[in-house]
Amino acid sequence: MAAPALSLEIKISDEVFIATALLQRENPHRQDLTVDEIVSRVSAENLHGRLRPGVRTHVSQHCVANKEPNPGIHRILYATGTGTRRLLRSTDDVHPARTGKIWPSPDEIPSKYHDLIDWGRKQYGSGGDGSNRWLGGILEMRGLGRELWKDEDPDEYVRRLRENWD
Numbered sequence: 001m002a003a004p005a006l007s008l009e010i011k012i013s014d015e016v017f018i019a020t021a022l023l024q025r026e027n028p029h030r031q032d033l034t035v036d037e038i039v040s041r042v043s044a045e046n047l048h049g050r051l052r053p054g055v056r057t058h059v060s061q062h063c064v065a066n067k068e069p070n071p072g073i074h075r076i077l078y079a080t081g082t083g084t085r086r087l088l089r090s091t092d093d094v095h096p097a098r099t100g101k102i103w104p105s106p107d108e109i110p111s112k113y114h115d116l117i118d119w120g121r122k123q124y125g126s127g128g129d130g131s132n133r134w135l136g137g138i139l140e141m142r143g144l145g146r147e148l149w150k151d152e153d154p155d156e157y158v159r160r161l162r163e164n165w166d
């Protein structure tokens with residue numbers, strides 16, 4: 001297939017986002033997609049003019065938010081299982097070393113795909129950084145158990161608890 005007439009050089013990560021978002025929008029009943037399905041859709045969209053060898057690696061590793069970076073740090077996809085992916089949700093846990101992009105920049109993708117960014121943000125939130133989810137749980141515990149030492153000095157309470165320690 002001949003290369004499409006594009007005025008920009010599209011990044012593999014943006015191709016991965018576009019292919020995944022298109023598949024998920026077309027299949028709203030599906031919880032996730034296979035790596036092969038996403039790679040095939042990148043090939044079918046043909047935004048670069050050919051399927052680049054790095055596409056599979058990006059879908060499998062470089063764009064996967066809940067995997068340790070190796071070396072890619074994008075946060076576009078979420079691994080739901082072995083060989084299955086979906087777009088990252090704002091509530092998903094993210095590997096702490098993943099700090100890369102979640103969404104393509106509109107000026108770096110063809111205009112006919114711009115609506116996918118808005119659709120994705122509406123469907124999946126602004127993206128996950130992992131900290132909101134687990135930190136939120138910790139913050140919800142604030143004050144939990146305060147009735148245990150309600151009428152007691154905190155230092156005395158701790159001393160009393162430690163009395164029988166060896």
